[in-house]
Amino acid sequence: MDQSFQDSIEKVIVINAPQEKVYEAITSPERITSWFPSAIEGTLNVGDRPILDFGEHGKNQIYVESAKPHEYFAYRWIPGSRHFIGDVLSQPNTLVEFIIQEVENGTRVTLKETGFASLPAEVRDQKLAENTGGWDYMLNRLKELLASK
Numbered sequence: 034m035d036q037s038f039q040d041s042i043e044k045v046i047v048i049n050a051p052q053e054k055v056y057e058a059i060t061s062p063e064r065i066t067s068w069f070p071s072a073i074e075g076t077l078n079v080g081d082r083p084i085l086d087f088g089e090h091g092k093n094q095i096y097v098e099s100a101k102p103h104e105y106f107a108y109r110w111i112p113g114s115r116h117f118i119g120d121v122l123s124q125p126n127t128l129v130e131f132i133i134q135e136v137e138n139g140t141r142v143t144l145k146e147t148g149f150a151s152l153p154a155e156v157r158d159q160k161l162a163e164n165t166g167g168w169d170y171m172l173n174r175l176k177e178l179l180a181s182k
């Protein structure tokens with residue numbers, strides 16, 4: 034595998050919904066729980082450190098890195114952690130980015146998760162594989178949620 038493949042995941046979907054609704058589904062604590070974590074403790078504003086609750090899969094605290102309404106949202110987290118509560122920035126982490134663009138037939142969402150090369154070697158490949166499949170599943174849930182509205 035080349036280094037760039039080991040370090041990142043990129044997924045692209047097109048959703049038949051307006052850009053504003055897609056952004057809201059990704060950044061609103063009330064909406065994100067319809068497709069991603071089962072619950073959230075906190076808000077998703079830049080600089081916040083909410084806790085995403087994935088039920089039996091544990092809780093993961095994130096750090097909201099950046100937000101540009103309707104176009105971009107990014108956070109850092111410890112991928113695949115069963116239970117991480119603490120300073121995400123003090124640990125090897127990955128950056129999850131949502132690039133949201135209006136296109137002719139709806140809204141294109143490009144998801145990028147980078148930084149796997151910074152993770153401990155013994156878990157790097159496993160976390161990359163888990164999140165590659167995980168993002169397929171979660172993005173499909175996002176697409177289904179917005180297509181039904």
